Amino acid sequence: MPDDALATEARTDDGPGAVQAMMARACESEEHGSQFALLLQEALPAAERLDAGALRELAPLLKHVTARFARADVPIGYRQRVDRGLRALLASVDEAYLPEGVLPVHDTWAAPLRERVRTAPSVELTRFVRHLAGLSAPRPTRTWHRACVTLADEAAAREDVAECLRALAEDEPYCTREDGPHTGSSCGYHYVVHPYHGDVARGAVWAAALTGGPEAVPRLQALALRMGTSGRDLYEGPKLAGAAINALGAIDDPRALEALWRLRAPIRNRALRKQLDTALQAAAERQGITRAQLVERTVPAHGLGPDGSVERTLGVHTVRVAVEGAAAVRITFTGADGRALRTAPAAVKDGFPEELGRLKALAKEVRATLSSERARVEGLMSKDRVWPYAEWCEHYRDHPITGAVVRGLIWEFQDEDGHWRASLAAPGGEAAHVRLWHPIRAAVDDVRAWRERVVDEQVRQPFKQAFREIYLITPAEEGTATYSNRYAAHIVHYRRLYALFRERGWQTNFLGRHEGGLNGEARGEFGGGEWRACFHHEPVDDADWAIEYAATDQVRFERRHGRRWREAQLADVPPPVFSEAMRDVDLFVGVTSIAADPDWADRGEDRHAAYRREAGFGALTASAEVRRAALERILPRTRIAGRCALDGRHLVVRGELRTYRIHLGSANVLMEPDGAYLCIVQGRRAPGTLYLPFEDERLSLILSKAFLLAADHKITDASIRRQIGV
CATH class of the missing domain: 1.20.58 (Methane Monooxygenase Hydroxylase; Chain G, domain 1)
Incomplete structure (x- = not known):
């Protein structure tokens, strides 16, 4: 017309x-x-x-x-x-x-509904599709839920929406350069759902969840991962991921809770993490427990036995997937002769390829859960969490994966008289309550004794606990009252800093020459989400767009009041919260500071040179003091003990050609007698099978340099020999 x-x-x-x-x-x-x-x-x-x-x-x-x-x-x-x-x-x-336009004309995810509308139109089917398209909120009402199930059954559309969900989770995305843009924009980007059809797509996701129940969980989880994790670069991704997360939260089934648990680690998007928290909170309330209890009760066991392993017989071989310690998951293949192999023999590869693939996938899932549990349990260091003994045994000590993490940690057990006693193992009898040991609550002599014991027994802790850094409020911070300047005025590599924020779970804006891009504020939550630390930073150079370096500034704390945050006095922050937050900030500065960059001296730049020398060889931070304490116990057990001595801020190493001073904070090296800087770029691993009580790249680097320089007459690297003067 x-x-x-x-x-x-x-x-x-x-x-x-x-x-x-x-x-x-x-x-x-x-x-x-x-x-x-x-x-x-x-x-x-x-x-x-x-x-x-x-x-x-x-x-x-x-x-x-x-x-x-x-x-x-x-x-x-x-x-x-x-x-x-x-x-x-x-x-x-x-x-x-x-x-026209309610369903997309070409998108493959909508093909099942589109084909039904074309070949078998009906009033019931039209009502159902219109109902899906009418969903505009992230979480539909209960009335929408009930109507959706009724309309889906009237239209006989359960299988159709299940197939729509499969396509959304698995089919290849479109590219605007190849398949045409959504709008007049000529920019190239990928999408699974056209933005015009976001509502009906989210409606289909919810319909698949409400009608499919537990059977929809794997694809809802896959969709949330696909659309909600960084690096996917999919248009409309977070909205569709949010629909999948909220739909999982509406499914009252252990498999849905396990899926939500697994999504906690990979999803970093702030809005999606809030929706995850909301979904977990709703599920916890349905069960009458706290969200923290729900999380620890839904850690998947992956079918492993109490010892953290599972075995399958493939022909004449027994294949075993086992958790080994707090950081490793291994597959072994044992033949009829009793010999165990780390690689799959040809008989298993050729005779049982599908079963082998499933076992490898299982090992990968267990590794991911083990890594996530290490991070979760370490996060408890800032919480004042106390468990009834039986509850702790069930969900921590006796869990096949979580148990591998907690067995290397120090715990405190409360007896009936209310006294707390620290132990590496559960006491022989019943205890009333259990809590995770933190050195900030312990006496100095007790901390020293635990460090000695951990080293003597060569306990490899899943994270720093006995040797954990302690950060107490200083007199200067008592004077400023509401902020700390302890880590202000450092020059850091901004891209590395931003990546480390994301890795440690801090939320932050991105610095750049855009509105609001000249004032950075990273926020990390502690104490079970009741406290928040704010680390301020800003660009330090005059780049037009890409910010290369940033200058650090104040650290402030806020306390949650309902849905709002209010600034808090430093003196009001619980000591474990303050210590754990400042530990993260120390990590941010220590890892990303230009003072820790071994390549800096080769650039011929004099910008920030004074800062680099002061920070690279200056006073020790708490993390450097912990390295010193570890070296005091480790070095006497090594073959270079007679050539090493700890002197203030440095590890002094006496080689055959010269004497060297390795800074315990930056790992930078100065040569005596003239104090010349020695640039060494090499792998950050301690030599051989040297025992370390905790993972620390800087400690490994210091030790690797010490072993190298103690035998400086054997060095073959031409650049190092030239600097030494050989």
Whole structure:
């Protein structure tokens, strides 16, 4: 129907004729998407006031305008309200009619519903699809839930939405360069769902969850991972991931809880993490427990036995997947001769490829859970969490994966008289309560004794505990009251800093020459989410776009009050929270400071040289003091003990050619007697099988340099020999 026909057929009365004229005028602006939408918005209220007979008379016009609007290039912010209005009008006059644009024309994920509409249209199916498209909120109401299940059954569409979910989770995405853009933009980006069809896609996700229940869990989890993790670069990703997360939260089944648990580690998006927390909180409330209890009770065991292993017989070989310590998961293959192999023999590879693939996938899943549990349990260091003894035994000590983490840690057990006693193993009898030991609560002599014991027994702790850094409020911080300048005025590599923020779970904005991009604030939550540390930083160079270096500034603390955060006095922050937050900040500065960059001296730059020398060889931080304490216990057990001595801030190493001073904070090396800087770039691993009580790259680097320089006459690297003067 051409535009002039619309106009000439318009009647002059105030009813249908006026609506027809307004819509004709709107269609004249079809090439100007936003104007087209605005004019239709003016026409919709008039159309909604018409009686049923007048609307039936306008049905052909409404269908025509709806189709033109569906094909027009209209910004998403203008489109949604008009779409809903036009579709509601059409539904009131022709319940069986599904307007063009409700389902995408080409997207593969919608093919099952689209094919049903084409080959077997029905009023029930149209009602169901319109119901899906009517979902605009992240979490639908219970009324929407009930109607969705009823309409899906009336339309016999359960299998269709299950297939839609599969396609959303697994099918290849579209690329705007190859498949055409969503809008007039020529930028290239990938998408699974056209932004015009986000609502109906989220509706399909929810319908699949509500009708499929536990059977939908694996694909909901896959969809959340696909659309919600960094690096995917998928348009509309977070919204669709949010639908999958919220739908998982609505499924009252252990498999859904396990899926939510697994999503906690890979998803870093702040909004999605809030939705994860909301879903877990709702599930916890259904069970009458706290969110923390829910998380620890849903750690997957992956079918492992109490000893952390599972065995399968493949032909004449026994294949064993086992957790070994707090950081390793291994597969071994034992033949009829009793000899265990680390690699799959040909008989297993060729004879049982599918079973072998499943066992390798199982090992990968167990590794991911083990890594996540190490991080989760370490996060408990900032919480004042106390468990009933039986509950701790069930969910920590006796769990096949979590147990591998906790067995290398120091725990405190409370007896019936209320006294706490620290131990590496559970006491022989029953204890009343259990809590994780933190050195900030212990006496200095007790900390020293635990460090000696850990080294003597060569306990490899899953994270620093006995040797954990302690950060107490200083007199200067008592004076500033609300902020700390302890880590201010450092020059850091900004990209490394930003990556480390993300790795440690801190939320931050990205610095750059854009609005708000010159003031950085990273936020990390501690104490079970009741406290938040804020680390301020800003660009230090004059780059037009990419920020290479940043300068650090204050650290402040905030306390949660309902849904808001309020600034807190440093003196009010619980000591474990303050210590753990400052430990993270120390890590950020120590790892990303230009003072720790071994390549800096080769750049011929003098910018920030004074800072680099001061920070690279200056006073020791708490983490460096812990390295010193570890070296005091490790070095006497090594073959270079007679050539090493700890002297203030340095490890002094006496080689055959020269004497060297390795700074315990930066691992930078100075040579005596002139104090010349020695640049050594090498792998950050301690030599051989040297025991270390905890993982620490800087400690490994210091030891590797010490072993190298103690035998400096054997060095073959030409650049090092030249600096030494050989």
